[in-house]
Amino acid sequence: MSAPQATIxxxxxxxxxxxxxxxxxxxxxxxxxxxxxxxxxxxxGGRRVAFLARHGRxxxxxxxxxxxxxxxxxxxxxxxxxxxxxxxxxxxQSHFQPGEFVILDQFVDRTRGRRDTFFDxxxxxxxxxxxxxxxxxxQLAAEIAEEQDIPVxxxxxxxxxxxxxxxxxxxxxxxxxxxxxxxxxxxxxxxxLARELGLCYTGIALVTDYDVGLVAEEGRDPVSIEEVFQVxxxxxxxxxxxxxxxxxxxxxxxxxxxxxxxxxxxx
Numbered sequence: 419m420s421a422p423q424a425t426i427x428x429x430x431x432x433x434x435x436x437x438x439x440x441x442x443x444x445x446x447x448x449x450x451x452x453x454x455x456x457x458x459x460x461x462x463g464g465r466r467v468a469f470l471a472r473h474g475r476x477x478x479x480x481x482x483x484x485x486x487x488x489x490x491x492x493x494x495x496x497x498x499x500x501x502x503x504x505x506x507x508x509x510x511q512s513h514f515q516p517g518e519f520v521i522l523d524q525f526v527d528r529t530r531g532r533r534d535t536f537f538d539x540x541x542x543x544x545x546x547x548x549x550x551x552x553x554x555x556x557q558l559a560a561e562i563a564e565e566q567d568i569p570v571x572x573x574x575x576x577x578x579x580x581x582x583x584x585x586x587x588x589x590x591x592x593x594x595x596x597x598x599x600x601x602x603x604x605x606x607x608x609x610x611l612a613r614e615l616g617l618c619y620t621g622i623a624l625v626t627d628y629d630v631g632l633v634a635e636e637g638r639d640p641v642s643i644e645e646v647f648q649v650x651x652x653x654x655x656x657x658x659x660x661x662x663x664x665x666x667x668x669x670x671x672x673x674x675x676x677x678x679x680x681x682x683x684x685x
Contacts, residue, residue, distance in 0.1 A: 423444070423459055423466065423468070423496045423497055424459055424466040424467055424468035424493075424496045424497055424498055425465060425466060425467075425497055425498060425499055425500065425668070425669040426462075426465055426466070426467045426468070426498060426499075426500050426501075426502070426665060426668050426669055427467070427468045427469075427470065427493040427496075427498035427500070427501040427502070427617075428467060428468070428469050428470070428501070428502045428503075428504075428661060429470055429471075429472040429489075429501070429502075429503045429504065429505075429608075430469055430470075430471065430472075430504060430658075430661070434469050434658055434661070435458050435460050435467075435469045438460040438461075438462065439460075440460065440461065441458050441459070441460045442458070442459045442460070443456045443457070443458050443459070444456060444457055444459060444496075445457075446492035446495055446496065448487075448488045448491040448492050448495065449491070450485060450487040450488040450491055450533075451485055451488050452485065452488060453470060453485060453488040453489045453491075453492040454470065454471055454472055454473060454474045454479050454484060454485065454488075454489055455470065455471045455474045455475055457469065457470045457492060457493070457496065458470075459496070462662065462665045462666075463662070463665045463666035464666060464669075465665050465666065465668060465669040466669075467665060468493055468496050468498055470489060470492070470493065472484060472489065472503075472604060472608075480581060480582045481580075481581040481582065481603035481604050482529070482531075482532070482580050482581045482582055482603070484604070484608075486532065486533070486534075486607050486608050486611055487533055487536060487607075487611060489608070490608065490611040490612050490615065490617070491536070491615075493617075494615050494617060498617065499617055499618065499672065499677075500552075500555065500617065500618040500619075500668045500669070500672070501612055501617055501618065501619045501620070502555075502559075502620055502622065502661050502664060502665075503604075503605070503608060503609070503619060503620065503621045503622065504621075504622045504623075504624065504657050504661065505602055505604050505605060505621060505622070505623050505624070506602065506623070506624050506626045506646075506650055507520070507576060507600040507601060507602035507623045507624070507625060507626065508584075508590075508600065508601045508602070508625070508626065508627050508628065508629035508630075509599070509600060509625045509627065509628050509629060509632065510577070510590065510593050510594045510598055510599055510600060510601055510629050510631070510632055511594065511597075511599050511632070512628070512632065514571060514574065514599050514600060514625055515569075515625060516625050516626055516627055516628070516649050517569065517624075517625065517649060517652070517653055518569040518570065518571060518624075518625045519563055519568055519569065519570040519571070519622060519623065519624055519625075519656075519657075519660070520570070520571045520573075520574035520576075520599070520600060520622075520623040520624075520625065521556050521559045521560045521563070521570065521571065521572050521573065521574070521620065521621075521622060521623075522551055522556075522573075522574055522575075522576050522600075522605065522620075522621035522622075522623055523549070523551055523556060523573040523574065523575070524550065524551075524573075524574075524575040524576070525550060525575065525576045525577070525578055525605050525606055525609060525621075526575060526576070526577045526578065526596075526598055527578055527606045527607075528577055528578060528579050528580065529578055529579065529580040529606055529607075530580055531580075532580075532606070532607055533607070534606070534607035534610060534611070535607075535610075535611070535614065536611065536614050536615065537614065541684065541685075542684075542685035543614065543683050543684050543685065544683050544685065545610065545613050545614050545679065545680065545683040546679055546682075546683065547610060547613070550609050550610060550613060551609065551619060551620055551621060552618035552619055552620055552674055552676050553674060554618065554672070554673065554674040555618050555619070555620035555668075555674075556572070556573075556620055557572075558620075558664065558667055559620050559622055559660070559664060560572040562660060562663050562664055562667075563660055565663075566656070566659060566660060566663065568656055568660060571599075574599040574600055574623065575597075575598045575599045575600070576598075576599065576600040576601065576602050576605050576621070576623060577593045577598045577600070577601045577602075578601075578602060578603060578604070578605050578606040579601060579602075579603055580603070581603040582603075584629075584630065585601060585629060585630060585631065586630070587630050587631050588631070589631070590629045590630045590631025590632065591631035591632075592631070593629070593631065594629075594631050594632055600623055600625065601629050602623065605621050609621060613676065613679070613680065614680060614683070615680060616676055616677035616678075616679070616680030616681065617676065618672060618674060618676045619676075622657070622660065622661075624649075624650065624653055624657055625649075626646045626647075626649045626650050627645065627646050627649065
């Protein structure tokens with residue numbers, strides 16, 4: 419790998435960096451095909467940051483069709499060691515309310531057919547996933563969100579569904595009964611691929627709506643897609659502010675086990 423061009427990666431569209439100066443856009447070729455879009459490089463808070471639109475700038479890659487392996491590999495090729503991964507989600511529990519942030523600590527994989535490992539052989543690699551998110555980044559994100567008076571849950575479990583369709587009422591009600599907190603489409607395999615490469619990864623979820631099963635259980639009318647985007651637009655500036663406040667704390671030593679765990683996983 420050539421000299422690092424960035425140490426911090428962010429999955430976010432052009433809104434995350436359009437106001438920055440001296441932005442350089444690069445294409446990165448990977449063994450797994452092209453990533454979702456060009457990667458934008460910029461200086462933020464004394465750090466060099468790589469921005470990649472997970473779905474492409476025109477949202478041309480729906481969640482089930484995102485080339486997650488290429489995206490993670492491309493960031494690593496640029497020198498990224500820490501990734502901040504915001505995402506939108508639905509709530510499965512009434513105490514996770516629209517407009518609140520959740521620093522994810524667990525996921526439940528309900529996807530299918532996604533290429534979810536860099537290790538198809540001959541090297542055997544069994545990455546530990548008991549704690550899939552970097553605890554250091556999780557704690558830091560929660561602390562800064564609280565400092566910014568953002569309503570935040572310091573932990574939460576996301577059910578990752580395949581998409582592009584949303585859950586049925588029955589599926590959503592099942593997720594709620596299981597005690598899981600949120601439902602979304604993008605955290606898997608993105609999170610675990612980063613872990614395989616020894617990268618620190620934190621998922622920051624913005625709750626945009628109550629999912630359909632919870633809506634039915636509590637006698638609410640189903641939310642419209644317009645209402646979902648209204649909540650998203652109302653909070654996107656807070657997501658950006660949180661991430662920009664996080665960046666100056668990153669890019670240095672990593673006193674966590676993320677890199678070591680990736681090494682131990684090789685058989």
